Amino acid sequence: MHIFSILGFLSLLATSAVLLFAFVRAHRTIRDLAEQLTQAREQQHQHSLQLSQRSELDTLKDEFISTVSHELRTPLTSIRGALGLLSSGIIGDVDAKALNLLRIAVTNTDRLIRLINDILDLERMESGRAPLQIRRCSLRDLAQQAIDTMTPMADANTVHLALEPSTVAQAAYPEALFFDGDADRILQVLTNLLSNAIKFSPPGTEIHLRSRRIDANEAEIQVRDQGRGIPADKLESIFERFHQVDASDSRAMGGTGLGLAICRSIIAQHGGRIWATSIPTKGSTFHFTLPAVPTEISVPMVCPAFPTCSC
Ligand code: ADP
Numbered sequence: 001m002h003i004f005s006i007l008g009f010l011s012l013l014a015t016s017a018v019l020l021f022a023f024v025r026a027h028r029t030i031r032d033l034a035e036q037l038t039q040a041r042e043q044q045h046q047h048s049l050q051l052s053q054r055s056e057l058d059t060l061k062d063e064f065i066s067t068v069s070h071e072l073r074t075p076l077t078s079i080r081g082a083l084g085l086l087s088s089g090i091i092g093d094v095d096a097k098a099l100n101l102l103r104i105a106v107t108n109t110d111r112l113i114r115l116i117n118d119i120l121d122l123e124r125m126e127s128g129r130a131p132l133q134i135r136r137c138s139l140r141d142l143a144q145q146a147i148d149t150m151t152p153m154a155d156a157n158t159v160h161l162a163l164e165p166s167t168v169a170q171a172a173y174p175e176a177l178f179f180d181g182d183a184d185r186i187l188q189v190l191t192n193l194l195s196n197a198i199k200f201s202p203p204g205t206e207i208h209l210r211s212r213r214i215d216a217n218e219a220e221i222q223v224r225d226q227g228r229g230i231p232a233d234k235l236e237s238i239f240e241r242f243h244q245v246d247a248s249d250s251r252a253m254g255g256t257g258l259g260l261a262i263c264r265s266i267i268a269q270h271g272g273r274i275w276a277t278s279i280p281t282k283g284s285t286f287h288f289t290l291p292a293v294p295t296e297i298s299v300p301m302v303c304p305a306f307p308t309c310s311c
Contacts, residue, residue, distance in 0.1 A: 066123055069116045076116065080109045111256070118258035122241070125265045132182035132269055136293065139177040139186075139211045139219055146190035147209060153195060158203040161194065164210040177211050177219050179290045185266045186290070189274075190221070192259045193286045197225035199255070200284070219292035222285055229280035238276065239264045263288070 085091055087102040094102065124130040147161050154161045179186075190209070197207045205226040214220050230238065230245055237243045242257040260274075267274040267288050274288040 200227035
């Protein structure tokens with residue numbers, strides 16, 4: 001009996017020791033966790049502080065860009081007007097040497113005005129101060145409008161613009177590609193892509209504009225050229241601000257380096273995607289998608305009264 005009491009006491013002692021050990025460990029773990037929680041809270045506090053500082057800085061930067069751009073645009077427009085008057089000869093005869101200098105001044109002033117307009121455009125879109133004017137639009141009509149707008153530039157570069165006919169799948173309702181969006185903005189995307197295609201195409205080549213329905217909800221538009229193409233490692237970066245395939249492209253082609261960034265912003269606002277594919281030296285294709293809506297052209301139905309009637 002005595003030995004059982006001793007054994008019972010010993011096992012009680014061992015259990016208490018195990019429990020004490022577990023308690024000490026749990027206590028230590030809880031203390032560590034509490035420390036980690038305090039650290040995590042501190043880090044979160046620092047992050048939110050940094051975020052709010054960053055957003056304040058972003059707002060200040062946007063306001064600064066906007067103010068500087070507006071302040072620059074007004075005097076630049078008047079300089080451009082004066083240069084235009086001088087070079088037109090209305091004010092008096094200008095000799096050939098001066099005329100050449102005036103021509104350079106006009107080209108550079110135009111480029112600066114374009115750059116400022118693009119910066120303001122992008123800034124307005126990204127700050128949400130340029131809401132879309134949404135209405136139902138025909139992609140086909142916009143494509144035709146873009147071709148008409150860009151034909152003089154294409155003619156000057158002896159490049160041919162072609163609007164491809166609808167695919168066989170759309171043959172039943174060939175012009176039936178509609179979307180809800182801002183027609184002016186989509187036209188801006190189309191003309192920018194066509195203008196780039198013209199700039200980078202050799203004379204005598206063709207540029208094709210094609211629209212097709214991918215599925216019930218999405219339409220795709222393609223602008224395909226036979227120009228110099230774009231290297232694979234630049235296909236994505238050209239959509240970033242001021243990114244060019246070649247650093248001299250902007251100067252040589254009169255661009256601003258903001259056109260594709262603006263296109264991406266407009267297409268994203270419409271819920272679509274934009275990207276480029278290319279075979280270097282053979283040409284590039286710019287693709288963008290838009291959420292399509294059911295066709296507006298009424299589906300030809302068989303008259304219920306007279307099945308052979310074509311009313
Ligand atoms: P930019 O005003 O300089 O044309 P974009 O943002 O429209 O600015 O285009 C950025 C760059 O992408 C161009 O400078 C050029 O290097 C390249 N790029 C755009 N379109 C084409 C094209 N169709 N073929 C070859 N390169 C192109």
